[in-house]
Amino acid sequence: MRITAPGSGLLVCLALVVGACVQEAPPPQQPQPAWQPAPPPAAARCADGPPMCSQDRRLIIQCQRGAWITVRTCLGPQGCGMSQGALMCDTSVANPGDPCGPDGSSGCTPDGRASTVCRGGRAAIASTCRGSKGCSVTSGVACDHSVAAPGDPCDEQNGIACSTDRKTMLRCAGPVFVVAEACRNACLSAGGRVLCQ
Structure with missing residues (x-):
C-alpha cells in the first residue's frame, strides 16, 4: 500500500500550474518620438538674369549659375527701386x-x-x-x-x-x-x- 503524504499532491499541482502560467516578459519597447523633423527643402533654383530688387526692397539680387546672390544691400530709407528705367539702391x-x-x-x-x-x-x-x-x-x-x-x-x-x-x-x-x-x-x-x- 502506497502512502501519500498529505498535501503532496497539491504541491505538485501548484508547481505544474505555476510553471504553465509563467511567461517571459516581452522586451521593453523604445519610446518613439512624437514628431520627426522634415528634411530641409532643396534650395530654389532660378534662371540666370539681370539684377533686380528683392521683395522687401532692401537688396539688389541676381540669379547667377542657378542660385540667387546678394549684389548690394539697400538699407537706406529709399531702399531699392527703379528710377527712369534704371535700378536704384540707397546705400x-x-x-x-x-x-x-x-x-x-x-x-x-x-x-x-x-x-x-x-x-x-x-x-x-x-x-x-x-x-x-x-x-x-x-x-x-x-x-x-x-x-x-x-x-x-x-x-x-x-x-x-x-x-x-x-x-x-x-x-x-x-x-x-x-x-x-x-x-x-x-x-x-x-x-x-x-x-x-
Whole structure:
C-alpha cells in the first residue's frame, strides 16, 4: 500500500500550474518620438538674369549659375527701386561686410554710431561717431567723432576727439585714434570743438 503524504499532491499541482502560467516578459519597447523633423527643402533654383530688387526692397539680387546672390544691400530709407528705367539702391546705411559699390562710397551703420566706406566691394567702418550727433546722412555723411576711444577707427587725419572718460585728448593717426594729451581738468567737446583743460 502506497502512502501519500498529505498535501503532496497539491504541491505538485501548484508547481505544474505555476510553471504553465509563467511567461517571459516581452522586451521593453523604445519610446518613439512624437514628431520627426522634415528634411530641409532643396534650395530654389532660378534662371540666370539681370539684377533686380528683392521683395522687401532692401537688396539688389541676381540669379547667377542657378542660385540667387546678394549684389548690394539697400538699407537706406529709399531702399531699392527703379528710377527712369534704371535700378536704384540707397546705400546710405550699411553693415560692415555688406556687399557695396562703387568703392569709396560712404554711409552710416544702422545704429548711427559709425560711418562706413566701401572698400573692395565690402562696407567697412571708416570712423566711429561716438559724439552726441552720431552719424547722419543728408547731402553727405556727417560723423560726430568728437568723442572716441583709443584704437577706434578714424578717417580724418589729425582730427581730435575727447576720450570717453573725458580725461584725455585723442588724435587720429593713420587708421585709428591714439592718446595725444592728458587733460589736467577735463576734455570738453561741444559744437564740434574739442578742448583739453
